Amino acid sequence: MTRRVAVLMGGWSPEREVSLVSGKACAEGLREGGHEVIEYDVKRDLRALVDFLRPAAGGGPDVVFNALHGRYGEDGCIQGVLEIMRVPYTHSGVLASAIAMDKPMARHVFTSLGLRVAEGKVIERRLLASGDPMPRPYVVKPIDQGSSVGVHIVREGDNLAAVEAAEAAFGERVLIEKFVPGRELTVAVMHDKAVAVTELRPKTRFYDYEAKYTDGITEHLIPAPIPAEVYELARQWALTAFQALGCDGLARADFRWNDAEAGTSGLVILELNTQPGMTPLSLAPEQAKWAGISWPELMTWMIDHARSPV
Template sequence: MSKSVAVLMGGVSAEREVSLNSGAACATALREANYRVSEIDVSRDMAALVAALEPAPDAIFNALHGRWGEDGCVQGLLELLQIPYTHSGVLASALAMDKVMAKSVVAAAGVASPTGLIVKAKELDRGDPMPRPYVVKPPREGSSVGVRIVREGDNQPPIAVIGWQPDQDLLVEPFVPGRELTVSVMGDRALAVTEIKPLGDGFYDYDAKYSDDSQVAAVHVIPAEVPESIYTQALDASLAAHKALGCRGVSRSDFRYDDTVKQPGELYYLETNTQPGMTSNSLVPEQARHAGLSLSELCAWMVENAACDS
């Protein structure tokens, strides 16, 4: 009999809609791979989730994104239930979700990253915490949720306009000019390097990642047209980040490539996503196709490599 797989999707984070799309795509792909699939829209009611997982499936496909689904919380519940699940475990998920901690761990593995600082949101109303241009982002969100670039000449709006709370922690980093690169890792293999060329205002934000609107979407160039040394460095750095954080299954690491001053330029690590998007616009399925894997084959591999940390 084929294996039973429960796909966790939805959730209560800012990335709920993307998770629903990812989950639906993965559920379809797993059915095509002959798994018996159930789909569970996860809420804050953990008792309801536990009940929905009875009888226990052979594996969980975790298609949740963002807080509570990607930061180690649901992973801890699945550890208690002892049901094998896809993607990273509790510690790796929590580390990668915290951008400051992740950069510290990855830097110790020899991967360069912009040096940032943590400020309270209310401090931004008092003036610039560093010379412009700089990037401001919540330190524990994914998919570019809440990211702002403050450039020379910008009128910086009050934090209330942006939606930040006065005592909310924010990560401020120097803006690295150049190009956006991303690399997916599958187990012990870095799949490919993609360059992301945003349209619209030139920033690969949440809308550019997931919108079908040609005015705000982005062009994905795979393989990225960069010097061979940079391409290899990006592959190596993504695998180093995956291992340093203790990730398993599939992850995706993002980089800035500054080729504006000299050649071949400098590569800077930004973050690792332990629950990458799996929608029709997503980068991991695209890189898997480039490596010769269909979405069904990719999802099946993830299920067959599902595990518990303990």
Template sequence: MKRVAVIYGGWSSERPVSLSSGRQMAEAARQAGYDVVEIDATRDLARQLAEAKPDAVLNGLHGPWGEDGSVQGLLEIMGLPYSHSGVLASALAMDKLKSKAVYRSVGLDVAEDRRVTRAEAAAAHALKPPYVIKPVNEGSSFGVLIVREGTNSPPQELTGDGWRYGDYLMAEEYIPGRELTVAVLGDRALAVTEITTLRDYYDFDAKYAAGGSQHVIPADLPARVTQAAMDASLKAHQALGCRGATRSDFRYDEQKDRLVILETNTQPGMTPTSLVPEQAAYRGMSFVELVAWMIEDASCQR
């Protein structure tokens, strides 16, 4: 019986999401017939893995260290096959500015952006409002600030000691329109989901709180837009060098008929409200089958 270490938790701001994702993946892996060892990752993860002696690692970590190439590098050094993307693809996708450079290189439409320090963004408008401030290396919408049209001053949330998301940020053109997302498994885009929420934007609570958002699958879009989103998600996955499961997020501005890619998630969530399991189910793949697919995909990486 194949022994699988499911690593989750960790110490990033996305720890609560990772705990939920990892525990559910561990249970699904058991149902699929694997010998599962659950590991709440610490900074002594190498020892934890050495003691577990797994045949493969199912990575349920989210955020810095878990999905930015750091843990992936450790697993490479230890010679352990692991799920999801490798070192370089993980690092590229986690860095919003670098991933957008890759998107541009393959002809994908991206929002205008500018790299700024926290001090610069707090002192003066980084772009003409409306625009968005995003940490360069965070997920789950942590630290995202929307500066509305007509706002006189830059976001004051960036001042003081309460800011926890680093000193280097991206100011990005605000793209109005519909929130879309597309999952990729291996070499196949699954579907297009539209996400709606009553909140100001698709923030952490909209993503993970019960009732925080509604997912419409398949999204009610013209066929050509659906195909364009699926093609773009696969192109982004391949251009970044990703493997396994990813999920790319888009905004579609109907008035301008403009489809803009925002980012690619190399460690998409696996919680009750997560989008990748929904799209897999829409394609006839149960959650247990999805987890087993990720484990076997990891095992092929030796």
């Protein structure tokens, strides 16, 4: 069935440029799937957005494809607007989006389910100026950003004052986590199925923003060449996290696996992304393709599984 789809993209978070690339790619896939598509670059103008969604003469979109990334796009804010406007939209709802974006809160949910997370704590950013909050190496993360924006691995010899200054743009609190050596894994979840496990092998020091969005910097191995028990546990944890947060549509869970530890004991879950990247390099679409789902088919699947506000 052909639908009129509004693709929301852009926004004003640090992930704006990635969102624009995602939005353009999704719009093209929707058109290839036979849908009428309107692209909309979201700005800090709520009235304009409302007028776009519900024009005075009617003719608004049948469904919104949310291709926004970062704050206001995947933290429950835009989802709340769409709920109020009663416009169906892709991906997760207000509560699931808000909890997943708040890394400390998501960690609480994961540990309550028995899923392992890296040892960590939330501290005031200014305390970094007083010295290391835990033995190095450790990871410093903004509590509510995506795409590894603002993430730093503090190793021996690194300048802690520079890390503290870099974090100033992201608020007064940061999440500190023990660095887990080993391998980077990710699992896409489509509604009620964990699709596959991909291992990521970045050519940079870690899987940061540059490694995620620069062609050729990271090798994607799918299915991940890891023991079957680790592979299946990662899929199980991804689906458990997805369901516990109340997610919808397409999401992605990220893991570290310390392969120096016995069995599955080295596996930890890092986060769950309710708005996974949808660029040509992105991981969730790559897993869908591996599972036999073409790009236009995936786009149609996503609008078929859009949330319908009451």
